[in-house]
Amino acid sequence: MDIPVLKRLLAANDAVADQNARRLAQWKIFTVNLIGAPGCGKTKLLEASLERLRGKPRAAVIEGDIRTSLDAERLSGYETPVVQINTEPFGGDCHLEATAISGALDMIDLAKTDLLFIENVGNLVCPAEFKVGEDAKVVALSVTEGEDKPLKYPLAFRESELLVITKIDLVEHLEIDLDRIEANARQIHPAIEVLRVSAKTGEGIDRWLSWVFGRLSKKRPEA
Amino acid sequence: MHELSLAQSLLDIVCREAARLSAAVRVNAVNMKVGRFTALDRDALSFWFGLLAKEQLGTAPDLVIEEVDLVVKCPGCGAQERLEDPPIVCPRCGNGAVEIVSGRELDVWSIEVDEPTPTAG
DSSP, rough: OOEEEEEETHHHHHHHHHHHHHHHHHHTTTEEEEETTTTSSSSHHHHHHHHHHHHSSSSEEEEEEOOOOOOHHHHHTSSOEEEEEEEEEOOOOOSOOOOHHHHHTTOOGGGGGGGEEEEEHHHHHBBGOOOSOEEEEEEEGGGGTTHHHHHSSHHHHHHHHHHEOOOOOGGGGSSOOOHHHHHHHHOOOTEEEEEEEEEETTTTTHHHHHHHHHHHHHOOOOO | OHHHHHHHHHHHHHHHHHHHOOOOOEEEEEEEEEOOOSOOOOOHHHHHHHHHHHHSSOOOEEEEEEEEEEEEETTOOOOOEEEESOOSSSSSTTOOOOOOSSSSOEEEEEEOOOOOOOOOO
């Protein structure tokens, strides 16, 4: 006997993600879900961002890693609340799920937060499939990873509104064509926005923050 | 490996649906529809689902996964076409602002259970 079920596998996660989104919307917090491979420069991008922001607007960070609080320690010097999530106790999950974010939000004073950066577990595959309550997914890809990655890991680029190409200060040492990266990303997601940055030299960080501010002001048009 | 957590979600859904039918119902198979444009390793999902089901149900139902094509619809020229590979643009007019009609499914479609045995009284 065949019994219809017709349920989405991710329905339970998405329900919690929607709860998170409503909670963040209540405080008009613009939330970025930052995804990218291990070592692509996600934490460094946040370091450079917090360095510039210095509390204006007020940011908070949720750091996702399988183990260690090394990233949270790196981000601890910027007068910004940082909550570290380790997925290891739950089996070393390769991505953040909405319930983990829900718990982390309890540890942040949302009334005193304008921007929330969620740094996902380093991985270009799994995080793309999971909503956590974000306004936008942003994918970071470093110049050392190669031009073909958008074609090899298409979902991350399809789901992200913005591609941040990182470590562009290294381009002179590499045989890499940044236009090719952009073209490949647009094969997967023609409307994706693209920024080129170096968190090390600071190049492009202003444009990245302008993007963030633009999205924040859309979320709170009266401010 | 997010297939482990997806396998647990799948098992939770199956158990809930089965319990709604009857406490003693035996689930023989689970039918899923999975789109081509998803980050899912089907073999890993089957492996974990089998393992978790054995542990938590005492038996592992067959997991039957039907693949769903990636189909896009073009708001420009109205074409609705199946895509085999990137680019994700309208294959007729090249428009990039296509809407994904199918291919992102991760759906539990149905479960196959034993016919209820008629009981006296």
